[in-house]
Amino acid sequence: MDDVKTPSSEERKSALSGLGTSRKRVEDARFTQGKGNYVDDIKLKGMLFGDFVRSPLAHARVKNIDTSAALALPGVHAVLTADDLRPLGLHWMPTLAGDKQMVLADGKVLFQGQEVAFVVGDDRYAVADGVSMVKVEYDELPVVTDPFKAELKDAPILREDIADQKEGAHGARRHPNHIFTWEAGEKEETNKVIDEAEVVADEMVYYHRTHPCPLETCGCVASMDKVNGKLTVWGTFQAPHAVRTVASLISNIPEHNIRIISPDIGGGFGNKVGVYPGYICSIVASIVTGVPIKWVEDRMDNLMATAFARDYWMRGKISATKDGKITGLWCHTTADHGAFDACADPTKFPAGFMNICTGSYDIPVAYLAVDGVYTNKAPGGVAYRCSFRVTEASYFIERMIEVLALKLGIDSAELRSKNFIKKEQFPYTSALGWEYDSGDYHRAWDKALEAVNYRQLREDQKKQLQLFKDGKSRKLMGIGLSHFTEIVGAGPVKNCDILGLGMFDACEIRIHPTGSAIARLGTISQGQGHATTFAQILASEIGIPASDITLEEGDTDTAPYGLGTYGSRSTPVAGAATAMAGRKIRAKAQMIAAYLLEVHDDDVEWDVDRFSVKGAPEKFKTMKEIAFASYNQAIPGVEPGLEAVSYYDPPNMTYPNGAYVVVMEIDVDTGVSDIKKVYALDDCGTRINPMIIEGQVHGGLTEALAISMGQEIAYDEQGNVMTGTLMDFFIPTAWETPTYETDYTVTPSPHHPIGAKGVGESPNVGGVSAFSNAVHDAFKPFGLTQAHMPHDHWRVWKIAKDLGLHN
């Protein structure tokens, strides 16, 4: 043994593929070979299928549902309506936002695509025939699609079930179509500051309704085993444990008899957080028929009915001194929630974390009020690749900064720099009550402006403008800036819960005798690569190579309780739990090592993958040796085995941030934009896997591009969905996707065990503002202050037209 050279610490460290390694994703082998196991891949013996009869109308009374022709079809087993669910109390279900939602139309329908009846049959074909044979008689009612008309005195009452309730889940309701008013900050003081300010910019900023549109739609397989009384549901669940608890509470099936399994999930983006009628109907149908039921929605169902995002009308006022120091921010938001308030926010936050809308700036006083209203549109309001309402907040402040810069006549890059929270101000308490953990905004901003050569860009832009004015070009150049601060990692149990479930998360680790391990978490990957990155966290914590650690999530019978994966919470919360569980393992390993090395516990020290005797590094026990010893040695005072579990309640949120720059050229005649540059600098604290971060940033930027440049859920005045297929709902292809330049700074989170902040959603939060600001910037010389997204060809064309550029 003596002639074998002991590897250095660095060599041993690199063999672990721990923190900071661009480790290849372990998930990809199966995904790229078509070997993933998604809900629709699950086939059980005797399984039947279910699908919905959906409402073609946005608002109507349901006079009669005739199921006889459908039931007469061979292969159709059952047709459930609200009347069948009523005896079980399941014709309505609670929403995550404290409202309730019809599972199947109970006397009326409130949006196009609403679930009216559930047809169960032998296969998809029989079910589709059955759906087409259910005859529903409707009496049309007047439709409300404009949230500003919802509260008019003579507006049709949408939710007759709660029309007389003056008090909702979040306080007083002032109109039958009003859901809540939510306020933060200092109203009077803010008004006073704005009234007396030297400069005020006042603007309405609309963040339009869009949709997460994951590649895999929502679905489930419900299987009630009547012999042992156990219900198993495989489904597209971003929060399997929460689904189990909610399912138990509403069905009265004891929680230990419910097993929720999230298999591989093909993207979530917030779309798979909520509970949908399809899950309830499948469970009921399985209980009724005694066989497993599969329900998988199609693309049109998904776009039309399943959890939209955004739809915030944000009226803002921002005040400043003449030389550009911001003095106050006021915002009133009208939030269009659709027919039911089914936002997937922490329960105490009906407008999510919209009060992060002071952004990256040191704003002394601020006030925010959000009014939620009902309209005849699909419910939802989920956090589409962002923490709760954070893209809305970030878009709002980044537009307000731009309109303020216009008013002040100064460069918006300079205005931002002048108002950033300074490095030494962290931890910083914002005017709307959040405690920002860490940041170095000036460093990131300066790095970004230098990387893109901002001054040169402005020169190029001037030249292009001159060509345009001289009639030599019909193109304008726009430079879009954004600096964002996210608030992720929900969250501290003291203020974050969903239906009373604290938003902690958990990790459980078992070390096997031969020194490999399995770790289970309360989260569930939908493409984020948890099996890769959480193993890296552990590798660095417990000195076992990442490739020797299996990661398991999504089975409530085996995984520890956690609140799931959304709002960039996995790394901040479950990642912290993972590190903490690893530290427990290491603490026990230290005792075992000391025993084996015949020294006192305090006389050994950790060295990458081993404990060695202080001052005598040649005397050591590797984690592999320690693991085996834990299974075969009787160590006095130490239990056999090497396992740990950690439930982590984060002390604070984390605040990832970044600086993005987009450059585009816009043809004023066709409205076509050509994206020339996208630069994204992210500070997500400690970087676990740079390659995965880069992939996350590319993906998030592509969604940001989609949202800002064309993606929307549009309705006509009758409440018909106008964007129900991927022909009209914009998903960029490789062709439309530009090249991305990514960059970073590292400002670790001081309260997170490894300093990580989360990154998956940052590019969507920062990207939308940067793309939209580029469009606005191109038209700035002609007096444009605000034009609503999406900036698709015709809307950009209309900006040019309204500014007289077509004359």
Added chain:
Amino acid sequence: MIPSAFKFYKPDNISKAVSLMKDFGEEARVIAGGHSLIPIMKQRLTDIKHLIDLSGIDEIKGINITGDEISIGAMTTQVELINNEELFQKAPIIREASLQIADPQVRNLGTIGGNVANGDPANDMPGLMQLLDATYKLSGTNGSREVKARDFYEGAYFTSREDDEILLSISFESPSGGYAYEKQKRKIGDYATAAAGVIIKVENNKCSSASIALTNLSDTPVYCNKAVDMIVGKEIDNDLLDRVTKTCVDQSDPVADQRGPVEFKKYVAGIVIKKALKRAIERV
């Protein structure tokens, strides 16, 4: 997204296909590439009891070129149109336009016959065939007949094809002169917001012949006969091109959709028509 039940037939010659059409009348439809038909069947917007697949009929496949006479079988796929070098030599606009249809997966299955016979105003080939003054050969119970592409389209999804007729082939003469097919769309795979094709001959800066046609700017393709009359025999200058463009736009009649309102579409039509004119003239 599951169609109602239908019977499927795959005849190996035209007479069998025609006889199936005759037997089943309105309940029958032929299927070529299926890109338009299958989605509407899945959405149950149409109820077809008998589906007759033409992909087994070899006599309506392939490209035949004799001198300047070009004949393309209805079941020739778009990818074949793109890859055929001889066709490219004789009628390069076909490749230029075909490459702007959808994406490679669609073009691998999509056929020229399905594209022209469906009567969808958003399809690119009908406008292109009007541009080329192509002739469609149809076969039905009462035998074969020929119809000019410029006379074939009656309204959205309505054509002069009888219910029992099947499109066999499309023929046209090799065009000479400059050419261009310009299309604005929202993304790869989308139909045109506005598209225009131009073929033009210019001698001594004077236009000696021209053809102009538009796609997705009315409920049928638009052959711009008034604009053609206006340009032929004239000296080409920018002012003339502006007037020709305006005349084309005046002949268009687009409808509003998610791509934008009518006013926008007409404006963009003007841009793509002018671009096509200029590029075609440059290529003379």
